Amino acid sequence: MVPKILIVDDVPANLVALKALLRGLDKEVEVISANSGSEALEKVLEHEFALILTDVQMPEMDGFEMAAILQEHDEWNQIPVIFITAAYKDEQNRDRGYSAGAVDYIQKPIEEHVLLSKTAIFLKLYEQRQIIKNINVDLEKRVAERTAELLQTQAMAKIGGWSINPQTWEENLSEQACAIICGVPIGDPDCNCNSSLSEMLSEEDREYHFGRIRELVDSVDGQYEFLAEFTTKNDQMCHVFCNVECMYENGKLVDIRGIIQDITERQRAEEIIQYLEMHDALTTLPNRNSFHEQALSYVADTRAMGEQLAVMLIDLDKFKDVNDVHGQAVADLMLAEIARRLNEKMTQYETLYRVGGDEFAVVLRGIENAVEVAQHAESYLQAIAEEFVYFGDTISVSASMGISLFPQDADDVDSLMKSADLAMSRSKEDPGIAYNFYDKEMSQTFQRRKEQEIRLHHAIERNFFELYYQPKINLKTNEIQGVEALIRWNDPELGFVGPDEFIPLAEETGQIRDLGRWIIREACEAAARWKKELGRTVPVAINISVEQIKCPKLPDFFQKVMNEVNITPDMIEVEITETALLDDRGESRETLRRLKEMDLGIALDDFGTGYSSLTHLKSLLPSSIKIDRSFIQNIMTDPSDAHIADMIICVAHNLKMTVIAEGVEEIEQCDRLNELNCDIGQGYFYSKPLPEADFLSWYHDYAKAS
Structure with a gap:
């Protein structure tokens, strides 16, 4: 099923x-x-x-x-x-x-x-x-x-009859009960039971259970049920359910009868369920449930003994890439191997758990100081860093670790885990540090970060954002060639918040996609309005983040919005940075390919500052390249910058691309760029980024002056 x-x-x-x-x-x-x-x-x-x-x-x-x-x-x-x-x-x-x-x-x-x-x-x-x-x-x-067929029923259900003579206390076992005690089927030559159930039980169990049966006889009342275990005559562990009842005739006790049922298979099945509930199926390590249960005990023991304890949280770095590139099977093999390597490091004072998809935890007991804990941490990380070889491929993976100490950092299991998680997040943020010990500043930083996330979320919900527009001017004709849409956040409490502050946060938290969809819709609606109001097309360039460009649904969203506001592809341009082209899995390039198929313009932003390569230009063939402002600032005084700009312009023109210069602030820069045959200028020389109403006012003034 x-x-x-x-x-x-x-x-x-x-x-x-x-x-x-x-x-x-x-x-x-x-x-x-x-x-x-x-x-x-x-x-x-x-x-x-x-x-x-x-x-x-x-x-x-x-x-x-x-x-x-x-x-x-x-x-x-x-x-x-x-x-x-x-x-x-x-x-x-x-x-x-x-x-x-x-x-x-x-x-x-x-x-x-x-x-x-x-x-x-x-x-x-x-x-x-x-x-x-x-x-x-x-x-x-x-x-x-098979209730009507008693013997067959007993064989199938592994139930045997059992009786005790209340005068002599001799036991009588049915054939099926003998088979259970011997651990063989009925009819087997070894099914020759000359012993009793009481002889099979341990001395402690025998005294307890048969003592209760004697009490039952003395009380002249009811039944007694119990569970027991013993080793059969063929050396197999057997779990049985036993039941006895006093039988009377004319008010006189004549017999004590009951049943013995072999429940070994059921017991094993229940043990399997209990095992799976407390262990990870892939690595066989104790899981998060076990961690919480055992850590509570460890903390209590450590507190009682006045000792110290460490909780260490280990998270594999970029492990999703292993799954995406090499497949789920290889990823599972690696996780199992990492678990094996780490488990080999464990002593009687260390316990390893798998607490998440690619997260492990270690509880280290009886520690003396942080130096000792650090030595263990380095040992774990070295074990993980050793190369893996699967199907001819050599794969390496690193890990980040966070460490919290009891009782210094926290007094309970949940707080220790939370503190270790904060320390691990700090390690993730700094690639040069593989592990961090928790300190109180991390909680304060985390709290500030959460407040910023919440504030950003509310800003998106309450529409505290606004698009500003900066014109792009044809250097030859001085005509307006289009605008770049730039987002601004004007918070009622914080005031103006620059994009350098909130864009990285939006990307890290995943909120960039909601924000990006808002920008796309606002920019497309503005392009549609201007077409009607100005009587001409003013193309709007929209910046798309690396996280957005990885989304395969981005082209569909663009098409949906363009259809809704009734604009054509020549009215929109997509600006990306070169980082988007470094996607080894090809997600970004596939999205860009689809955007190009929609006839949207593609501009490569900040060209020359990142991973500029002709390979990228050849693979993408954008419609335009934007020379970074760092080369334009000193184009009049630094021959190297002027030479680099000249080279970029020549290469782009040979590939039939338009060249846009960012950061144009002086007339001399315009003239020099004109000499170098640059196509378009953008910068404060023409206008700073403006709200829509101010931009339209500027547009009319510029058009009259031209």
């Missing part, structure tokens, strides 16, 4: 996107969607689900309420629920989610490898549960069908 996954979100586009991501699973699944918590509950009534992926914030019934309702029902509370959300990052709301029954969180924007790896784990767990469920169903079915 194909496992089913329920996805819940009140935004249809999110459901479509999530469903598309789940196609990346390496096995077939049926994805069913719901638009609200209440609709999700209706779906649960109709289907059996292996996993539920749900948004938190939804009208009428949110994710917390839905998960809590599922948790209250025995037939539903085994369905794993993962919250997918951009909100509720604080520990209080995470605890609320876990209390409601959620097993994990996935943060928006969704990282595909995180979603797929977590989903795959719970699908494996579902498969194991189905196996156990089928075993139990099959067992119950066999017992029900």
Whole structure:
């Protein structure tokens, strides 16, 4: 049976996107969607689900309420629920989610490898549960069908009769009970049981259970049930369920009868489930559930003994690239090998966990000082850095680590993990440092960063942004050739915030895509308005970030907006930096190819300052090149800058590209660029970037003066 996954979100586009991501699973699944918590509950009534992926914030019934309702029902509370959300990052709301029954969180924007790896784990767990469920169903079915055939029923269900003489306390075992104790089938030559159940039990178990049976006789009441384990006569471990009941005739105790049932297979199945719930299926390491459970014990013991403890969080750097380039199979092999290498480093005072897709954690107990912890950290990182060879390919991977210490940095497990995570984030930000110890400044930095993220999110929601426009002028005719759209943030509380401050933050947090879509729509609408008001086309250049250009849906969005505002491709130009061309996976270049097929102009911005190469020009063949302002500033005084500008212009013209000079501030620069046959100038000499109303006023004044 194909496992089913329920996805819940009140935004249809999110459901479509999530469903598309789940196609990346390496096995077939049926994805069913719901638009609200209440609709999700209706779906649960109709289907059996292996996993539920749900948004938190939804009208009428949110994710917390839905998960809590599922948790209250025995037939539903085994369905794993993962919250997918951009909100509720604080520990209080995470605890609320876990209390409601959620097993994990996935943060928006969704990282595909995180979603797929977590989903795959719970699908494996579902498969194991189905196996156990089928075993139990099959067992119950066999017992029900063969009730009339007692001996056959006992053989199939591994149930044997057992009785005790209340006068002599001698035990009598049926043939099936003997088979259970001997560990062989009925009819086997070795099935010759001359012993009793009491002889098979340990001395402690025998005294306890048979003591309870004697109490049962003395009380002249009821039954007694117990579980026991022993080694069969063929040296196999056996788990049994035993039941005894006093039998009376005319008020006199005449017999003590019961059954012995071999539940070894069921016990093993339950152990498998328990193991999978506490261990990672790929690496066999203890998982995040184990980490929290064991770390609580470690912290309590460490506190009682007055010692120190370290929590070390290890995150593989750019591991998604391994998955994308070499495939899921190689990525899984690498994770298993990394787990093996790290596990070899573990002593009795160290415990290794896999707590995420490419995240590991180590709890190091009984430490003396930070120097000792640092030595362990370097040992782990060296093990990870050793090369891997798969199918003839040599692959290297690095890792970033964060370390928190108990009791110096935090007094509880969750806080220790959070502190280690902050320290790891610092390591990620600085490629030159592989590991960091937590310090309080990190919490302050993190808090400031979160406040900035929230403020930026609110700015996007409340439309605190505005596009400014800077004209581009034909150096030969002095005609207006177009404008560049530049975003500005005017916050009611912060005032003017420069793009150098918020664009990097938007790119890091993924909010650049929402912001980018807003810019595209605003710029296209402006181009449409000007066509009507000015009676001519004024092409608008739109800056597209590296993160945006990786999105395969960007061309579709451009086409959708252009159709809605009724503009043609010659009215829009896309500006990119050379960094976008360094995408080894080709995502950016494929997006640019599609944009070119739409006849949109492509401008290569800041040319000459990054990774300028003729290979890039040849592969992209943009419609225009923008010479960076750093060469224009000194073009009159530095012969090298003038020579570089001349070379760029010559190469571009030979490739039939238009050349735009940025940062033109003086008439002498215009004249020199004219001499070098540069096509277009842009800079403060003509105009600074202006709001739309001011730009239109400038446009009319410039047109009259010309």
